[in-house]
Ligand SMILES: NC(=O)C1=CN([C@@H]2O[C@H](COP(=O)(O)OP(=O)(O)OC[C@H]3O[C@@H](n4cnc5c(N)ncnc54)[C@H](OP(=O)(O)O)[C@@H]3O)[C@@H](O)[C@H]2O)C=CC1
């Protein structure tokens with residue numbers, strides 16, 4: 164494999180598969196021509212083909228030419244896909260990166276009936292703009308594979324290694340988390356409209372405020388409550404609003420939602 168310019172096959176080019184492809188190209192990690200995108204409905208990939216990506220519905224063919232194979236179908240679609248590509252592993256050992264929620268490295272090897280090198284990665288859709296939080300894990304892939312996957316995802320955001328048993332938790336907190344924070348921003352913008360701003364202004368103001376809040380934590384390595392204390396003037400309007408939100412269950416709703424999400428992520432493969 165050429166480590167600086169590997170041939171990559173993304174099997175299952177839906178929301179996250181395409182976000183990954185675009186992020187890798189944007190980061191200069193791969194040229195479109197080195198990335199093969201697969202899905203059954205290839206007509207939906209026509210704009211990507213026009214942009215220079217290789218597109219096909221032939222998963223086995225895509226794997227046969229690849230150094231790195233990304234599994235990016237739904238958990239319920241994975242076994243059929245693995246059946247299709249299993250023959251390729253009799254002749255070659257491409258690195259398998261699975262972003263599929265709730266499916267372990269061992270599950271994948273068991274279904275392939277091959278001793279494949281499998282690393283799991285849990286990115287989020289911000290990968291398309293190089294801002295993913297990606298968790299990576301494996302059970303028995305060699306250190307150099309894990310290293311390579313980390314370096315790959317570091318080019319499209321921030322990555323951390325975690326124990327594989329925490330991957331469903333990572334799914335809820337980081338992958339689903341994009342939706343949770345987006346809904347929070349949307350709700351803030353709706354509040355903004357109710358107090359006087361046009362919707363497009365309210366959304367821009369809410370999004371930039373959320374970005375500033377996240378950057379306070381990331382850039383200052385600060386704690387949320389430390390930063391909250393700086394905003395809440397005594398007898399002021401921030402503490403009044405914040406306490407009302409807490410009376411209505413704000414933190415509790417987020418915590419409970421994340422727990423339900425993690426529980427569901429763990430059941431997707433086996434329960435469908
Ligand atoms: N969306 C997200 O933010 C994240 C998702 N994930 C995980 O990534 C996986 C994909 O999720 P998501 O992108 O949301 O789902 P999508 O439904 O958007 O993408 C799945 C894609 O797989 C294609 N597909 C299905 N079967 C096959 C097959 N046999 N061969 C080739 N392609 C196939 C589908 O297209 P077609 O029907 O045309 O074949 C579809 O485009 C899931 O396992 C999810 O848990 C992980 C992190 C974040």
Ligand SMILES: O=C(O)[C@@H]1CCC=N1
Pocket residue numbers: 264334338339
């Ligand atoms: O909703 C889902 O099941 C997938 C997994 C993480 C993000 N999207």
